[in-house]
Amino acid sequence: MNIGTKLRKLREDQGYSQEYIATELGISQSTYYKLEAEQIRLTVERAKQLAKLYDIDPEYFYASEASAVYYNNGQGNYHNSIQSNIEKYDNSTGELNKDLFLLLKDELEQSRKEREIFTNLLEKILKNQK
CATH class of the missing domain: 1.10.287 (Helix Hairpins)
Structure with a gap:
């Protein structure tokens, strides 16, 4: 799974909009869209911000077999x-x-x-x- 797909999947799994994530990162929605579309590269610093937001390891975005562990929609289920x-x-x-x-x-x-x-x-x- 490529970085853009990982970004989109995390965002959708949590029910967040691109605009919400962009606001949390302090960037425009169009810039965030470009991250998901892989039109611009995900920097390590931005990966750290996203990892903090999703409560995952920043390595998730870069490792081909990385796994996210996060609370799924507050229902007590973990994706693991x-x-x-x-x-x-x-x-x-x-x-x-x-x-x-x-x-x-x-x-x-x-x-x-x-x-x-x-x-x-x-x-x-x-x-x-x-």
């Missing part, structure tokens, strides 16, 4: 293909590094739990403000 990509990578070498795989799997699970706790806390705070 990191585990499957680790398995593909390890299987392509013929060696499965089980220790590395388990470590990454545990870290991912811990991140999910922390995100859930944080989301619940924010919801409680918002309810108390009403």
